[in-house]
Amino acid sequence: MKVTLKDGTVKEYAQSMSVYDIAKDISEGLARAACAGEVNGEVVDLRTVVEEDCELSILTFDDEKGKAALRHTTSHVLAQAVKRLYPDAKCAIGPSIDTGFYYDFDMPSLSREDLDNIEKEMKKIIKENPAIERFELPRAEAIAFMQEKEEPYKVELIEDLPEDAVISFYKQGDFTDLCAGPHLMSMKNIKAFKLISSSGAYWRGSEKNKMLTRIYGTAFTKKADLEDYLKYLEEIKLRDHNKLGREMELFTTVDVVGQGLPLLMPKGVIIIQQLQRWIEDLEDNEWGYIRTKTPLMAKSDLYKISGHWDHYKEGMFVLGDEEKDKEVFALRPMTCPFQYYVYKATQHSYRELPLRYGETSTLFRNEDSGEMHGLTRVRQFTISEGHLIVRPDQINDEFKNCVQLAVHCLTTLGLQDDVTYRLSKWDPNNTEKYIGDAAYWEDTQGRMRDLLNELGLNFVEADGEAAFYGPKLDIQAKNVYGKEDTMITIQLDLALAEQFDMYFIDENGEKKRPFIIHRTSMGCYERTLAWLIEKYAGLFPTWLCPEQVRVLPISEKYQAYADSVLKELKANGIRASVDGRAEKIGYKIREARLNKVPYMLVVGAKEEEEKLVSVRSRYKGDEGQKVLGDFIDDICKEIRTKEIRKIEVEN
Numbered sequence: 001m002k003v004t005l006k007d008g009t010v011k012e013y014a015q016s017m018s019v020y021d022i023a024k025d026i027s028e029g030l031a032r033a034a035c036a037g038e039v040n041g042e043v044v045d046l047r048t049v050v051e052e053d054c055e056l057s058i059l060t061f062d063d064e065k066g067k068a069a070l071r072h073t074t075s076h077v078l079a080q081a082v083k084r085l086y087p088d089a090k091c092a093i094g095p096s097i098d099t100g101f102y103y104d105f106d107m108p109s110l111s112r113e114d115l116d117n118i119e120k121e122m123k124k125i126i127k128e129n130p131a132i133e134r135f136e137l138p139r140a141e142a143i144a145f146m147q148e149k150e151e152p153y154k155v156e157l158i159e160d161l162p163e164d165a166v167i168s169f170y171k172q173g174d175f176t177d178l179c180a181g182p183h184l185m186s187m188k189n190i191k192a193f194k195l196i197s198s199s200g201a202y203w204r205g206s207e208k209n210k211m212l213t214r215i216y217g218t219a220f221t222k223k224a225d226l227e228d229y230l231k232y233l234e235e236i237k238l239r240d241h242n243k244l245g246r247e248m249e250l251f252t253t254v255d256v257v258g259q260g261l262p263l264l265m266p267k268g269v270i271i272i273q274q275l276q277r278w279i280e281d282l283e284d285n286e287w288g289y290i291r292t293k294t295p296l297m298a299k300s301d302l303y304k305i306s307g308h309w310d311h312y313k314e315g316m317f318v319l320g321d322e323e324k325d326k327e328v329f330a331l332r333p334m335t336c337p338f339q340y341y342v343y344k345a346t347q348h349s350y351r352e353l354p355l356r357y358g359e360t361s362t363l364f365r366n367e368d369s370g371e372m373h374g375l376t377r378v379r380q381f382t383i384s385e386g387h388l389i390v391r392p393d394q395i396n397d398e399f400k401n402c403v404q405l406a407v408h409c410l411t412t413l414g415l416q417d418d419v420t421y422r423l424s425k426w427d428p429n430n431t432e433k434y435i436g437d438a439a440y441w442e443d444t445q446g447r448m449r450d451l452l453n454e455l456g457l458n459f460v461e462a463d464g465e466a467a468f469y470g471p472k473l474d475i476q477a478k479n480v481y482g483k484e485d486t487m488i489t490i491q492l493d494l495a496l497a498e499q500f501d502m503y504f505i506d507e508n509g510e511k512k513r514p515f516i517i518h519r520t521s522m523g524c525y526e527r528t529l530a531w532l533i534e535k536y537a538g539l540f541p542t543w544l545c546p547e548q549v550r551v552l553p554i555s556e557k558y559q560a561y562a563d564s565v566l567k568e569l570k571a572n573g574i575r576a577s578v579d580g581r582a583e584k585i586g587y588k589i590r591e592a593r594l595n596k597v598p599y600m601l602v603v604g605a606k607e608e609e610e611k612l613v614s615v616r617s618r619y620k621g622d623e624g625q626k627v628l629g630d631f632i633d634d635i636c637k638e639i640r641t642k643e644i645r646k647i648e649v650e651n
Helices: 019-026 028-033 064-085 112-128 139-148 152-160 223-237 241-247 266-286 300-306 336-344 392-413 438-454 525-536 556-571 585-594 605-610 628-641
Strands: 002-005 010-012 036-039 042-044 054-059 100-106 132-137 167-172 175-178 192-202 211-220 297-299 329-331 355-364 380-390 419-425 459-463 472-478 484-493 515-524 549-553 576-578 599-603 612-617 621-627
Touching (some): 036 064, 054 064, 064 112, 064 192, 266 380, 266 515, 297 300, 336 380, 380 392, 392 438, 419 438, 484 525, 556 628, 599 605
Parallel strands (some): 002 054
Antiparallel strands (some): 036 042, 036 054, 192 211, 380 515, 484 515
């Protein structure tokens, strides 16, 4: 047989060979470093026997798929250690993830001390280096095998597999687990690992199921790489918006108010206000939007017309009982049907289209409690929502404009390099989730794909992520811990105009259906604030800072001059304050830096006499003395242009 390697080299063998043996034939060093193989594009275990011509890549830890194999093997070591220390624990799932791995167990919650003890047991197991063996069982035997081991979650997983599925297991010493693999040939390659944390996680992600204990960890082939990663984790903790946002007094949460219902504090409100005013002015003055204001709730009748009642009811806050109450209401999870009735209130000619409706919309979604996190996953939030009612011949240009507006917003905020693009499609294997037939979906998805290609966007495609009425462009970003969220979405909808009987009068005086584009320009304000906190570690661009300037008199003698400087700053719309405390100037400067104020104006005798200010900034440190009017001109320009200044000194 002929085996074509990644570099194009062709190896010929007279008999079948395992992937591991082929790696060994290539190089002893490669075999030692090998974590998995890839045969004709499919990731396989190193134990896999190659029997015919193929293309083969040997995957090491330097390859993402090889890294996943090592970390998944480490998750099994974790499970084995847990079962040794906690024999009554039940194993659920333990996949590799971008940052390492996790394993879910049905067991009591764990302390840091518990995790340290589990780590010690893992090290013992790795030192024992039990043989790792793969085997398969028929479905009935596999179920019986896991029933005998009293592993109900594994039994459930097997029962959910297709009848013809290959059911494989991996055995290592006294531990055997249901697993598709791949795994390392030996535990010797696990040179460095760490259990990072533990938390609660619902079985299969549903709050209807039992809360399990999830243990997160990571693994590397070198101790130095692990140490670097742990340092990185300490650094990103300083950026975690859920921690930093509270420390900066931007928001808080209170149990008696409820999960997913953050309270924005005055400083946080200032940032949200700046974003909202910018977006509304931008949309209305430069992109041709007209503003609506619609109710926060509606009768169930509205959502039945839109399809949300049938396809999204579990995600809504319903007020009332259909069996008992004459009218049942629900808090709105979206604005689209409300704006449709604004459109329907008057008759429209083809000459009036496109109509671009914009609204700063407060929405409500009944998220699972296990999903709540700071400002990124909440139950009440506000978005820069819009719906474009367009003629069929306008949809391509209008869709492109929506993408360009979103990119403009990202670029202004300095976030354009932190996003990825996803074409979110329907799931053809679960059609009851959607309205419309296969032809509708293929046509709409194909149209969006063509538009994204015309725009030159580098995007991925994902089945099952569409809205129930149409495909979406989802603009994705990751938080400091690597969790991905949708920040901005743009959707094509060729269906709901029919359901709402929306039309326009064409040039021949006939009624025609418009198309609809659902979009956000910047997305959810709360989630964007979280993103900005983590992006800038709280050191926001000046135009967004709750406090932009702090005036620091050297002593009480210069308080009057400091107050006059403050008055001038405020007269020019600059958010400023005076620190008139009887403290040393060095202390005041340190305090202002800790409060993440971008500019400090130190004033003393010379400054008062010559109407100057001594400027210190987070960007360059000591910027020297300036005429107050010149400083005001400079900062006003920075604010007006939304400049993102480079920080040149260490903060």
